[in-house]
Amino acid sequence: MSATTVTTPSAGAPAAPRGRTTKAPSRLTPSRAALYCLLVVLLAIFVLPMLFAVSGSFKPRADIFGEPLRLIPSTATLENYRSLLSSQPFWSWFGMSVGVATVATVVSVFVCALAGFAFAKYRFRGKQLLFTIMFSSLSVPFAVILVPLFVLLVKTGLGSPYFALIIPWVAPAFGIFMMQQYIVQSIPDEILEAARIDGCTEFGIFLRVVLPLLRPSLGALGVWSFLQSYNSFLWPLVIVSDVTNYTLPLGLNILYASENRAFDLVLPGAVLASVPMLIVFLVLRKQLLEGLSAGAVKG
Amino acid sequence: MTTTTTSGAVAAPPQAARARTGGVSAATQRAPYLFIAPFYVLYVLFMIVPVGAAIYLSLTSWVGLGTPTFVGLDNYSGLLTDSSFWTAAGNSGIYVAFSLLVIVPCSLLIAQALNTKGLRARDLFRVTFFVPMVVSPIVVALIFSMMLDREYGLVNSMLYSLFGVPGIDWLSDPEWAKVSVSFVLLWRWVGYLTIFFLAGLQAVPRELYEAAELDGAGAVRKFTTVTLPSIKPVTAFVVVTSFISAAQLFDEPYLLTKGGPGEATLSVAMFIYRAAFERQQFGYAAAAGVFLFVIVFAVSQLLNRALQIGRAS
Secondary structure (H helix, E strand, C coil): CHHHHHHCCCCCCCHHHHHHHHHCCCCCCHHHHHHHHHHHHHHHHHHHHHHHHHHHHCCCHHHHHHCCCCCCCCCCCCHHHHHHHHHCCHHHHHHHHHHHHHHHHHHHHHHHHHHHHHHHHCCCCCHHHHHHHHHHHHHCCHHHHHHHHHHHHHHCCCCCHHHHHHHHHCCCHHHHHHHHHHHHHHCCHHHHHHHHHCCCCHHHHHHHHHHHHCHHHHHHHHHHHHHHHHHCCHHHHHHCCCHHHCCHHHHHHHHHHHCCCCHHHHHHHHHHHHHHHHHHHHHCHHHHHHHHHHHHHHC | CHHHHCHHHHCCCHHHHHHHHHCCCHHHHHHHHHHHHHHHHHHHHHHHHHHHHHHHHHCEECCCCCCCEECCCHHHHHHHCCHHHHHHHHHHHHHHHHHHHHHHHHHHHHHHHHCCCCCCCHHHHHHHHHHHHHCCHHHHHHHHHHHCCCCCCHHHHHHHHHHCCCCCCCCCCHHHHHHHHHHHHHHHHHHHHHHHHHHHHHCCCHHHHHHHHHCCCCHHHHHHHHHHHHCHHHHHHHHHHHHHHHHCCCHHHHHHHCCCCCCCCCCHHHHHHHHHHCCCCHHHHHHHHHHHHHHHHHHHHHHHHHHCCCCCC
16 A cells, blocks of 8 residues: 555655655665575585585485586485485494484583573572582583593493493583572572472472473473583594494494495485484474573673 | 572561571581582692693603613603604694684674674574584594595695695695694684683673764774773683693694694604503603693683682682
8 A cells, every 4th residue: 555655756745654764673774685695605615614514414325416507406316315225234323323312411401500500599608619610611622532531431430432422411510500500590599489389499499490490491401401412423433442332423434435426325324314313403492592501601 | 499488588577587697507507518529539630640740750661571670860861852742742732722713702703793783593603613512522633634635625626626726735834734734723622612701702782882982992902991891801711721731732733634744743642642651651650741731720710810710709
């Protein structure tokens, strides 16, 4: 309606629509257009490499390097997937990665939430010191404990991959910090006090009152811990010696390193390894992105 | 359920509650220690003990079998004259400098762009820029080794067909290899760091900008006098995190270039890995680890103190 009035400008009428357009928040000024262009170029830089990998996974071996500029394969085939899954123990790698990451995530979320709760809601002697010690563990690079941790676990007979792969990811200080920030911001003292008067034990309060209220940030921390474990490379590379216990990154690495540029096998593996994580991320993206940054804003 | 029955008690005067916390039961006093105990048990077993073991190992010569022989500071003096180690330290320094001087400012700029009033599809951009962090480093390395292939890669094909530029040795020329590893780092990290800056920018009160506008401040002035001081906690967090991650970088150079060509992209973490697990020099590797630990720990504590983060309350 307003569009038709604009095309026939009379003396007094166009004042109303013009007023409306200047108020609209997304009016396309040149600077705003430039901003959108920039963001779209960035979007392409982030998305295109992944799309080309997906597209490559459907190309016949010769075409992967034969037609690198073609996003839509001229001949698409599932042959790469078929030969990967029939020639490599892909599902065993996948199972190992998912299993280890699941256990590490559950333990880690529990340990972090519990400690975060203590730091957020209790006053106790030595709290500041203990918090500083906990926080300072963030600045111990993993490469430093790589060698001694390997030696200790192997020497004490705890080098079993199931145990050893889980251990480095169960007590991240970052998770405690995140939980502490979230609990301070979102759980009022009155609820805890009420539960206490009801005769709840302190641990009962944590289980029945705090954990249910923490659900959104537990999701964030859970996804984050899972990704950390699922994507880890250096530690599995060091601690897993038996091929039958390989995780996905190790499997893909050996596949890439041993067969000369076997992109027809590696690309479908990369796609299959990434898709489940991407789906989980997209489903929980709001919680994860907000949960991650919530702690850092207040510092 | 439980809360409704006691809502009367909650309404009791706050002084009463405060008086009660003064005389809390022994169980309540013990609770926080029990709650943080699992973390500290794991922390001692898998962080403190290994760091101690690293210091001990660094004073020995050990090939992984038999008993380590005490050699005093020999490993450290060996490191000081080891040209590979200095190459690795220099490269890690480059990765750190690149993270702090390029990746962090880039993510702040992207966050600033995404924070524009009334921007459409902000969430689409924010989420997409984050995706590289979700993907495994091995997958990222595979994608880029395919794209950066000298003869058949997408990047060189594109450069050739658009500008007629002859192929660049992205991964096997010493200088370009550093550029490629750095670019992959940028690609993987920038969207992750943007999330933090964006959250920080969104928390800056609008009134501060309006006040600055009344004082006649332009865009640049508003950025330096309002934005930067307001997002200091986030900046501190991002700077420290990036520093620590870049200083111990392993995956990207290992997977993309194997540290090469030669030692052109070798990082300190890769040096440690090679010494221990390719040459069985566990004591020597541990010494390099202790060196890395001292540098990273000292610098990040200084940064923490300077930028005031890591307080309990």
